[in-house]
Amino acid sequence: MRLAWKEILRRRGRFLSVGITLLLINVLVLFLVSQLAGLDSGQTGAIRALDADLLTFDAGVDQSLFRSSVPVAAVQRARSVSGVSDAGAVGVLFGTGRTQVEVVPDDLFDMSVFGYEPGSPGEPANLVAGRLPRADESGVGAIDARARTDGVALGDVVYFAESDRPIEIVGFVEDSSFQLQPTLWVGLDTWEELLVAVRPERVSDDQRANLLAIDVESGADPDAVAQALDSGLTHTESVTTADAIAALPGFSEQRRTFLTIVGMTYLATAIVITLFFALITLEKSEQIGILKAIGARTRDLTASVLAQSLLLAIPAFLGAAALTLLVGAALPPELPFTVDTQAWLTVGLLTATVSVIGALLSFRRISRIDPANAIGGAGD
Amino acid sequence: MTEQVVVTRDVSKVYGSGHAATTALREASIHLHEGEFMALLGPSGSGKTTLLSIVGALLTPTSGEVTVAGEDVTRLTARARSGFRARRIGFVFQHFNLVPFLTAAENMLVAAQFASVPRHEAQARVARLLDELGLAGVRNQVPSRLSGGERQRVAIGRALMNDPDVILVDEPTANLDTKLGTAVVELLAHEIRSRHKAGIMVTHDVRMVDFTDRTVEILDGTVRC
Ligand SMILES: Nc1ncnc2c1ncn2[C@@H]1O[C@H](COP(=O)(O)OP(=O)(O)OP(=O)(O)O)[C@@H](O)[C@H]1O
Numbered sequence: 001m002r003l004a005w006k007e008i009l010r011r012r013g014r015f016l017s018v019g020i021t022l023l024l025i026n027v028l029v030l031f032l033v034s035q036l037a038g039l040d041s042g043q044t045g046a047i048r049a050l051d052a053d054l055l056t057f058d059a060g061v062d063q064s065l066f067r068s069s070v071p072v073a074a075v076q077r078a079r080s081v082s083g084v085s086d087a088g089a090v091g092v093l094f095g096t097g098r099t100q101v102e103v104v105p106d107d108l109f110d111m112s113v114f115g116y117e118p119g120s121p122g123e124p125a126n127l128v129a130g131r132l133p134r135a136d137e138s139g140v141g142a143i144d145a146r147a148r149t150d151g152v153a154l155g156d157v158v159y160f161a162e163s164d165r166p167i168e169i170v171g172f173v174e175d176s177s178f179q180l181q182p183t184l185w186v187g188l189d190t191w192e193e194l195l196v197a198v199r200p201e202r203v204s205d206d207q208r209a210n211l212l213a214i215d216v217e218s219g220a221d222p223d224a225v226a227q228a229l230d231s232g233l234t235h236t237e238s239v240t241t242a243d244a245i246a247a248l249p250g251f252s253e254q255r256r257t258f259l260t261i262v263g264m265t266y267l268a269t270a271i272v273i274t275l276f277f278a279l280i281t282l283e284k285s286e287q288i289g290i291l292k293a294i295g296a297r298t299r300d301l302t303a304s305v306l307a308q309s310l311l312l313a314i315p316a317f318l319g320a321a322a323l324t325l326l327v328g329a330a331l332p333p334e335l336p337f338t339v340d341t342q343a344w345l346t347v348g349l350l351t352a353t354v355s356v357i358g359a360l361l362s363f364r365r366i367s368r369i370d371p372a373n374a375i376g377g378a379g380d
Numbered sequence: 381m382t383e384q385v386v387v388t389r390d391v392s393k394v395y396g397s398g399h400a401a402t403t404a405l406r407e408a409s410i411h412l413h414e415g416e417f418m419a420l421l422g423p424s425g426s427g428k429t430t431l432l433s434i435v436g437a438l439l440t441p442t443s444g445e446v447t448v449a450g451e452d453v454t455r456l457t458a459r460a461r462s463g464f465r466a467r468r469i470g471f472v473f474q475h476f477n478l479v480p481f482l483t484a485a486e487n488m489l490v491a492a493q494f495a496s497v498p499r500h501e502a503q504a505r506v507a508r509l510l511d512e513l514g515l516a517g518v519r520n521q522v523p524s525r526l527s528g529g530e531r532q533r534v535a536i537g538r539a540l541m542n543d544p545d546v547i548l549v550d551e552p553t554a555n556l557d558t559k560l561g562t563a564v565v566e567l568l569a570h571e572i573r574s575r576h577k578a579g580i581m582v583t584h585d586v587r588m589v590d591f592t593d594r595t596v597e598i599l600d601g602t603v604r605c
């Protein structure tokens with residue numbers, strides 16, 4: 001091990017260049033992973049904020065929030081399905097928000113409105129300031145904290161789309177954006193008022209929302225409850241919240257794209273590390289022969305290469321983590337960037353693994369070096 | 381009566397097989413006792429390095445017996461041979477062959493690492509050897525900043541590090557001028573005798589024979605005493 005460390009110290013130049021390459025690759029990967037996490041949470045926040053175990057959609061709409069339409073009366077029937085502890089209707093509208101009653105282009109921002117039954121599943125989690133609307137109130141809402149960057153403060157009034165119904169902001173909810181836009185959370189009645197104002201074509205005789213948020217009794221199997229729901233209700237498709245998120249348009253594709261890039265980057269990393277150690281092993285083969293002749297075992301020498309690979313990978317990852325945090329902190333807030341500790345740890349682990357594998361590949365080369373060549377022969 | 385440290389009996393070595401087979405050594409028998417320094421002379425290709433490598437457990441003979449420091453070397457496993465070389469044999473190579481990024485002291489220390497000598501003890505030995513070999517002033521220099529003679533003395537120090545039974549030296553003066561070469565061989569002879577080691581030195585240079593106790597000649601793989 002001492003030999004390994006001394007070599008790094010005394011051959012700083014070459015190890016530094018590979019170390020910096022590794023560090024930059026790690027910055028790239030950590031940045032990608034954090035952007036993906038930012039995109040993921042920005043797109044799915046509202047769904048996760050519903051804090052429901054299951055979501056019940058209209059059947060045959062591919063779990064599309066907007067195309068799904070479920071009668072609010074189904075909530076009562078859902079509650080009586082065995083394994084369901086509570087249910088609530090959720091309505092969704094997607095459009096623009098503004099803070100002044102007159103439409104001023106500068107004032108417009110994209111916003112979706114989620115209507116829910118206060119006190120029932122579908123009520124947003126993660127309230128960070130103020131309060132949530134109460135069941136007996138109308139014209140009040142809590143908004144995603146993201147809207148602060150659009151200039152919305154507690155006590156302000158916002159308007160949705162073409163409606164001139166003022167909604168007073170009484171609270172901020174964190175991590176509840178939908179498709180990277182802030183969500184306005186209002187009671188179902190207020191949501192219906194907005195629906196009538198801006199989407200009259202969607203209003204029907206029976207009261208309808210877009211989906212049901214379902215809480216499952218503790219200990220019950222969510223999949224079984226989903227099945228029971230769909231046989232107890234008519235024409236519905238119940239899925240877990242995680243499945244609903246995976247079915248969001250583009251969500252899985254986006255993951256796949258990012259993870260493919262990350263995978264390719266690791267392939268490149270593996271190649272860089274493998275080639276580096278193959279090269280320095282080749283370059284040192286005479287020296288390795290000498291060390292073997294004076295008693296070093298292949299195992300000692302491989303361990304030394306392994307130690308070197310970790311001495312490269314670990315500082316490179318830590319340096320990259322620090323650098324990425326700095327870059328992340330300097331990013332404008334509208335760029336999606338979320339530090340997902342678990343994903344970062346995975347990146348660190350992958351870097352270490354890839355480095356160790358790359359280093360291990362030089363084992364064969366080391367083991368084939370014949371110590372007998374060390375003696376006499378070299379000059380003749 | 382001193383002990384025989386190196387005994388080879390009818391050792392033969394054939395490299396390759398079939399058409400490509402080369403017989404490098406034919407039934408070579410040598411013996412060497414404690415404190416004895418032997419010169420191995422012979423023309424190029426006569427089998428000197430091959431014999432040295434067999435004694436040093438770097439090569440296994442095709443046939444014959446080899447006993448070094450009481451061990452039947454031919455029966456050692458590959459792993460045991462590494463340990464045997466680390467503890468029993470000190471090599472000095474023609475090309476100095478020091479680790480380029482280690483200092484003089486570290487090049488000596490590294491040998492102790494392979495023989496599992498405790499670090500503090502190894503440090504003490506290095507300090508003693510550096511003094512004895514006149515290297516104390518350059519202990520922290522890397523090989524590229526040492527003269528040829530200093531490098532070869534570091535190599536001798538490395539060979540002596542683990543207090544081996546046998547010192548094997550292959551053309552130690554090939555890369556040195558006559559004066560330096562003579563000094564190095566003189567030093568080697570002194571170290572071998574004063575420490576009661578057995579030493580074998582391969583050389584082309586007949587003048588170096590003066591420093592040894594005995595000369596063995598090889599011709600076409602056959603030893604003539
Ligand atoms: N690895 C090997 N494979 C095949 N033949 C070899 C090998 N090593 C040595 N030989 C052959 O064995 C014979 C003896 O070689 P060796 O290296 O022992 O000679 P040497 O006396 O040390 O010569 P020199 O004075 O040139 O160093 C030579 O004919 C050489 O070509």
Ligand SMILES: [Mg+2]
Binds near residue numbers: 429550
């Ligand atoms: Mg030779």
